[in-house]
Amino acid sequence: MKKLQKETLTNLCDQLASHPWHDEEIEELVHPKLGIITGFQELLDQLEVLRKTDLGHTPPAMSVQKGN
Amino acid sequence: MFMLHSKLQSEEDIAFASATELHRLMVKGDLSATELTDIYLNRIKKFNGLSKAYITVTPNEARVNVTSFTRHDLEASPFAGVPFAAKDLFDIEGIKTTGGSRVFHDHLATEDAVSIARLKKGKAISLGKLNLHEFAYGATGENPEFGTCPNAYDTSRLAGGSSSGSAAAVAFGLAPVTLGTDTGGSVRAPASLNGIVGLKPTMGRVSTRGVMPYCWTLDHVGLMTRTVHDCANLLGLVAGFDPQDPVTVNVPVDDYAFELDNEIAGLHVGIPANFFYERTDPEILAAVERVQRYLVSHGAQLVPVTMPDMTNTRTVSLTVQMPEALSVHSRYLDERGDLYGQDFRAGLALGQCLLAEHYVRAKRFIEVYRQQTNALFDDVDILLTPTTPAIAPHIGTVTTKVDGMDEPVGNAITRFTSFFNMSGHPAITVPCGLHSEGLPMGVQVVGRYFEEKLILNVARLIEKNDEFSVPRPKIG
Numbered sequence: 001m002k003k004l005q006k007e008t009l010t011n012l013c014d015q016l017a018s019h020p021w022h023d024e025e026i027e028e029l030v031h032p033k034l035g036i037i038t039g040f041q042e043l044l045d046q047l048e049v050l051r052k053t054d055l056g057h058t059p060p061a062m063s064v065q066k067g068n
Numbered sequence: 069m070f071m072l073h074s075k076l077q078s079e080e081d082i083a084f085a086s087a088t089e090l091h092r093l094m095v096k097g098d099l100s101a102t103e104l105t106d107i108y109l110n111r112i113k114k115f116n117g118l119s120k121a122y123i124t125v126t127p128n129e130a131r132v133n134v135t136s137f138t139r140h141d142l143e144a145s146p147f148a149g150v151p152f153a154a155k156d157l158f159d160i161e162g163i164k165t166t167g168g169s170r171v172f173h174d175h176l177a178t179e180d181a182v183s184i185a186r187l188k189k190g191k192a193i194s195l196g197k198l199n200l201h202e203f204a205y206g207a208t209g210e211n212p213e214f215g216t217c218p219n220a221y222d223t224s225r226l227a228g229g230s231s232s233g234s235a236a237a238v239a240f241g242l243a244p245v246t247l248g249t250d251t252g253g254s255v256r257a258p259a260s261l262n263g264i265v266g267l268k269p270t271m272g273r274v275s276t277r278g279v280m281p282y283c284w285t286l287d288h289v290g291l292m293t294r295t296v297h298d299c300a301n302l303l304g305l306v307a308g309f310d311p312q313d314p315v316t317v318n319v320p321v322d323d324y325a326f327e328l329d330n331e332i333a334g335l336h337v338g339i340p341a342n343f344f345y346e347r348t349d350p351e352i353l354a355a356v357e358r359v360q361r362y363l364v365s366h367g368a369q370l371v372p373v374t375m376p377d378m379t380n381t382r383t384v385s386l387t388v389q390m391p392e393a394l395s396v397h398s399r400y401l402d403e404r405g406d407l408y409g410q411d412f413r414a415g416l417a418l419g420q421c422l423l424a425e426h427y428v429r430a431k432r433f434i435e436v437y438r439q440q441t442n443a444l445f446d447d448v449d450i451l452l453t454p455t456t457p458a459i460a461p462h463i464g465t466v467t468t469k470v471d472g473m474d475e476p477v478g479n480a481i482t483r484f485t486s487f488f489n490m491s492g493h494p495a496i497t498v499p500c501g502l503h504s505e506g507l508p509m510g511v512q513v514v515g516r517y518f519e520e521k522l523i524l525n526v527a528r529l530i531e532k533n534d535e536f537s538v539p540r541p542k543i544g
Contacts, residue, residue, distance in 0.1 A: 009421055019394075019401050021417045028414035029421065032476075034466070040418060046383040047426050050433060060431030061285065061438060063315050064271045064492040064517055 001048055004041045006030045079107050083241035084540050087150045087298040090244060094149050095142055101134045101149030105193055108151050112195065112242050115543060118223065120215035121236040121243075123156045123166055125196040137191040146301040146325075147245075148191035154247040155234050156197040157204060157280040160184050167280050168200040170213050170407040171400055181278025182313070183247060183289050183306040190305045195243055198233030202409045204249055204282040205393065206230055207257055207481040208461075212409060216463055220262055220541040221507050225460040228258035228481055234292050235262045240543055245302055246292045249276075251283050252385055253485025255290025256497040260455035260510025261481075263499045263538035265299045265527065267291045268485075270518050271492035272317035274303075275310035283392040284315075285431065286385065286489040296498060296528040300324035303520060322521045328528045333367030335526070338448030343378040344484055347470040348457040352509045355500045356454050359511050359530055363452070366529060371448050376440040378487065380433070382479060385486050387430035390419030434490045441491040445516045450526055455497040455510035457483050484512060494520045498527040500536045508538045 009026050012018070029040040076082050082090070082104065093099040109127050116122050134149065142148045156166050159177035166172045180188065188194070199217055201209045209232025210216045217232035219225040220239035227236045231248025235258035238246055248255040250268040259266025267290060274289040281287055289306065293299040304325065309318040339345075339360065345353060360370055394401075394416045401408070401416065408416075444451070461468060461477050468480045475483075488495045493514050500511040511530065515523040530536055 009417075012421060013417075018420055019398070019405065019416070021420070022413070024410065025414045025417040028410075029418055032414075034411045034414065040421065043383060043386065043418070046380050047387065047422075047429075050380055050383065050429055051425075053433075055429070055432050055436060058432050058435050058439075060428055061434035061490075063317065064438065065317060 001044070004030065004044060009040070080241065082107050083111050084294070085244070086295040087147065087244040087293065088295065088301065091146055091148070091150055101193065102131070104149065105130050105134045105151055105195075108195055108243060115240050115242060118218070118544070119220070119236045119240040119242060120199050120217045121233040121240060122153065122196050123168065123199050123214050123233065124164055126163060126194060130193050130195055133193050141191045145190040145305075147187065147305055149193065150245070151193045151195045151243055152187055152245050152247070153195045153198050153234070153237050153243040154184060155200050155231050155249055157200065157249055158184055158197070158247055159278040160194060160197065163197060165197070165280060167203045168211055168214060169202045169409065171404050179278065182275040182310050184278065186306045186308070198231070198237055198246060200232055201230035202412050203280070203393070203397070204230040204251060204254060205412045205415055207252070207254065207478040209258065210463070218463065219460045219507065220543065222460070225462050225507065226261070228261040228460060230254040231258055231290065231292070235259055235264065235266075238262070238264045238292050238294060239541060244294060245298055247306075248290045248292055249279060249282070250288045250290035250489065251286045251389065252489050253482035255292060256485045256495060256512060257456055257481045259292050260497045261460040261508065263508030263541070265293045265296055265496065265498050267299050267303065267496045267520070268488065268494065269303060269307065269520055270494040272315050273307050273494070273518065273520065275308070275313040275316050277310055277313045281396050283389040285388050285392060285434070288489065296524055296531050297325055297328060299496070300328055300524045317518070319518050324521055324524055328525055330525050331366060332363065332526060332529060335363070335368040335450065336371050336448040337363055337368045338373040338444060338451040339370050340375045340451065340453060341372045342375050344375065344453040347473065348454055349459065349503070351503050352454050352457065352459070355509050355536075356452070356511050359500050359536065360452065362530070362533055362535075363526070373444050373448060373451070375444070376437055381437070381487050381490065384430045384433045385490060387422060387426050388434065390415055391422055391427050392419075394419035437487065437491050441493060449515070450523060451514040453484050453512045453514070455484060455512040456481060459503045459505060459507035459509065488514055493517060494523055496523045496527045498530050499538045500530065502538050
């Protein structure tokens with residue numbers, strides 16, 4: 001997986017059906033300063049670990065039931 | 069004027085009394101519901117500038133409602149005449165639901181949220197709507213539009229969030245009980261930081277209909293109270309199946325306050341061997357260990373348990389939260405995008421840039437967490453953990469450093485709570501003492517699905533020990 005470039009996110013938002021984001025928001029994803037969210041690169045690295053985990057046939061979570 | 073009572077010598081004593089005690093005084097005739105409502109409204113006038121707890125106060129509605137119930141109502145409901153307030157995500161008919169944001173400055177609710185309707189049916193008196201981190205996004209509770217709620221024990225520190233106003237209102241004596249929402253710990257964490265009781269019931273125990281969503285998969289209605297008994301009564305009032313909410317589950321609602329003082333001999337208490345006791349303030353660890361010893365002295369048995377791999381739980385939670393939040397706000401972003409706060413817009417942009425497979429995989433991990441956590445409950449009755457790894461941070465803190473590791477402050481506040489939003493298990497925080505810096509600490513008790521009665525019972529036992537109580541904060 002190549003290192004994330006800000007340009008990639010900008011192009012993604014420009015070329016797919018997307019809300020019009022300001023440059024500051026995309027910048028926050030690449031170089032976070034607000035202390036609220038994880039940097040996107042870090043998140044992608046962790047998601048890559050998750051992608052390589054075999055979950056068998058586990059379905060997505062739905063509502064919980066008593067006794068399950 | 070209310071009659072002075074042996075324990076309640078002033079209006080401040082009344083303001084910091086439990087809902088149970090206030091109701092008892094009203095039934096006895098020592099205090100009228102009108103007097104009680106006025107005491108709180110006067111305190112809100114006096115202290116809301118400091119606490120920032122309320123976004124909207126509704127004195128006229130409160131004064132009308134307070135005259136609308138009978139003696140029979142007073143005796144039938146433990147909340148008749150008792151004031152309450154709700155996080156400004158809950159719809160109350162005829163009142164604005166701002167979500168703590170400029171975006172909804174003109175958003176008037178046309179009907180009550182289910183939990184509000186149930187409180188009103190129990191003749192509780194709504195005082196208004198409470199402050200929060202914009203749209204419940206973030207655990208610091210910082211809000212540039214409505215102000216940041218300070219901690220009642222040290223106003224240079226955060227109340228925490230996202231249900232910051234819900235915690236501050238109880239902690240500053242501006243309401244005896246409040247409703248909040250808990251998506252990653254937004255009720256339990258601020259409750260712990262402010263020395264009060266906070267409950268996130270089982271997913272599906274309390275309807276979220278009429279509550280502005282943040283993340284459907286993880287949102288829970290949560291309760292904040294001064295005592296465990298109040299929490300038990302409040303849950304009994306708001307819990308229950310809602311056929312129009314696909315998440316609620318049709319299981320009987322217990323009488324949670326009945327047999328709340330049961331002994332716990334033979335209870336198996338799970339102590340996580342990983343994650344929950346790491347990178348934590350040593351004083352908090354020591355307090356939680358004192359709670360463990362206390363439970364053992366009452367006949368409980370400590371059982372070491374290994375939690376699921378917690379390495380990526382934050383990632384899983386965030387990967388579900390942000391696309392769902394974006395979906396909630398999609399329409400308003402188009403119409404009023406520039407009214408959103410900078411930090412929330414960045415979070416929504418993150419939701420935009422994740423791939424669909426990331427989201428689905430995260431949801432599958434949540435199912436794994438549920439199965440693995442349920443398996444733990446084959447061997448234990450409850451889990452016991454610290455509620456937060458640290459005391460309330462100072463306002464303006466961006467990152468915290470623990471054991472050489474930097475962590476965004478919001479992540480740190482909810483590090484021990486967010487997992488149970490994913491697993492869906494009921495979790496309660498109760499105070500477990502005062503830190504040497506004068507701030508409250510909390511311990512979290514987690515139970516099997518729909519076994520709120522047991523965790524309330526354990527929380528009540530902890531509460532009964534003065535060693536774990538926290539003093540009333542000095543306000544003003």
